[in-house]
Amino acid sequence: MxxxxxxxxxxxxxxxxxxxxxxxxxxxxxxxxxxxxxxxxxxxxxxxxxxxxxxxxxxxxxxxxxxxxxxxxxxxxxxxxxxxxxxxxxxxxxxxxxxxxxxxxxxxxxxxxxxxxxxxxxxxxxxxxxxxxxxxxxxxxCAPVKSDSDKLDFLRQEFRAARRTIHPDAARALVAAAGGTLSDLGSASQQLLRDVSGDITAEHVDKYFGGRVEASAFKVADAAFEGRGEAAVRLYRHAVATGVSPIAVTAALARKGRQVAALVDHRGRPDQLASALGAAPWQLKQSAEVARGWTPRAAAQAVEAVAAADAEAKGAARTPEYSVERAVAAIAAAAGR
Incomplete structure (x- = not known):
């Protein structure tokens, strides 16, 4: 030694x-x-x-x-x-x-x-x-990695350490698909490094993890706050059926709700809020488009509905899956009011 x-x-x-x-x-x-x-x-x-x-x-x-x-x-x-x-x-x-x-x-x-x-x-x-x-x-x-911007930085360093390149849109897609925990994200990046030669593109991520992207908690949250009720419920049911916990969905709904509520009355550039909300600038740009269809009152009610669903998912209700599905449908119905 x-x-x-x-x-x-x-x-x-x-x-x-x-x-x-x-x-x-x-x-x-x-x-x-x-x-x-x-x-x-x-x-x-x-x-x-x-x-x-x-x-x-x-x-x-x-x-x-x-x-x-x-x-x-x-x-x-x-x-x-x-x-x-x-x-x-x-x-x-x-x-x-x-x-x-x-x-x-x-x-x-x-x-x-x-x-x-x-x-x-x-x-x-x-x-x-x-x-x-x-x-x-x-x-x-070994500090915790929670925000999507931190997870994107983690991915960049993983691929840089392996002397490989992942395209920015591929990194964002991978965080959406497998970024629930750092362990999942690390495993997904190692799989791509093993199975794909050359640069990692969004097409590679879609090929390996496309199903998980569509069924992810983040996709459920996006559909709900965009007012796409049928799609949100369908994605939610598929997510739960493929192993995504209701608590993971409420976490995604809460994050999206905080972004929308902050952006409803925000008059500056969306990326100015990125650091405060722990989100990547590109995410807030997407949320800014969604926020145009929300009023401050409706956004506040949506955040309250998510908090109630989260409490029920963590033990306050006997059927947490249904409690969260009801919140997903209610949020989608409130969009655009």
Missing amino acids: PPRSAARGSSSKASGVSFRSAEPAPLVLLRGSEDYLAARALDRIKQDLREQHAELEYTRLDVSDAAAGELPALASPSLFGEPRLILAEDLARTSDAFLTDALSYLEQPADEEVTLVLRHTGGNRGKKLLDALAQRAVVVD
């Missing part, structure tokens, strides 16, 4: 490196609540270590009920000197015993054969440990 001592005690990593750049180091902090990015970073570290040592010993440590002395015991030299990778998750729920052990460990880390990866998804629990890790560990940025 190459020397890794330079990573220990370095404060230059505190700002965070990309999950694509994660590599073995004595101390690694996966900071942020995006599970997909943390999993990708851990996979890179694990793969690098196993390429150097096939006999790698990997241990997942639940820090919420870790006993005193458990961490130093896992990190202590083994009989045959096998390299060890220890994952400590989740620091937001750490026990007092692990917190004490971890702070002591940072003062005198194990030898170069141990890689300790710690995962923190948020909260102030163990702040003293987090502050120390920010100065001594390689910090991997």
Whole structure:
């Protein structure tokens, strides 16, 4: 294994490196609540270590009920000197015993054969440990990716890292088709990279994910707010039948509703609202056309209807599928009034 001592005690990593750049180091902090990015970073570290040592010993440590002395015991030299990778998750729920052990460990880390990866998804629990890790560990940025603009940036970087090109309209189509979660989006991009040679175009996305585009929650929301009632209900039923949850649909309806409500009285350029609403400028341009058919009162009522449907979908109703379908139909009927 190459020397890794330079990573220990370095404060230059505190700002965070990309999950694509994660590599073995004595101390690694996966900071942020995006599970997909943390999993990708851990996979890179694990793969690098196993390429150097096939006999790698990997241990997942639940820090919420870790006993005193458990961490130093896992990190202590083994009989045959096998390299060890220890994952400590989740620091937001750490026990007092692990917190004490971890702070002591940072003062005198194990030898170069141990890689300790710690995962923190948020909260102030163990702040003293987090502050120390920010100065001594390689910090991997696993911040959540929620807005479509962030997802588009994620796609661009995925294809750039693979030295491939995805056309802008193809990237937008892929986010609409498979952007429900970052895991879905990452899997879809990897499939295109494997199966398609050359540049990725909108035609490629339509070929592989066209059905999902038509059945996606975003398509349901678009049809509903455009007043296309029959199409909205049909798309909704097809979406649910193909595995899209009613909660995903209410999330898409809520986002579209917020955009329309903000644009009804907006007198400036739509892209000026993009940052505030967490949407890409091209999305707001589309929503601006839709907003012309809405009044402020009707838009406010639509947002309220979505909130009620979302509550019902999350347990307030016995038939969440029907509750959301009723909201979809009501929104479509209110468009243009």
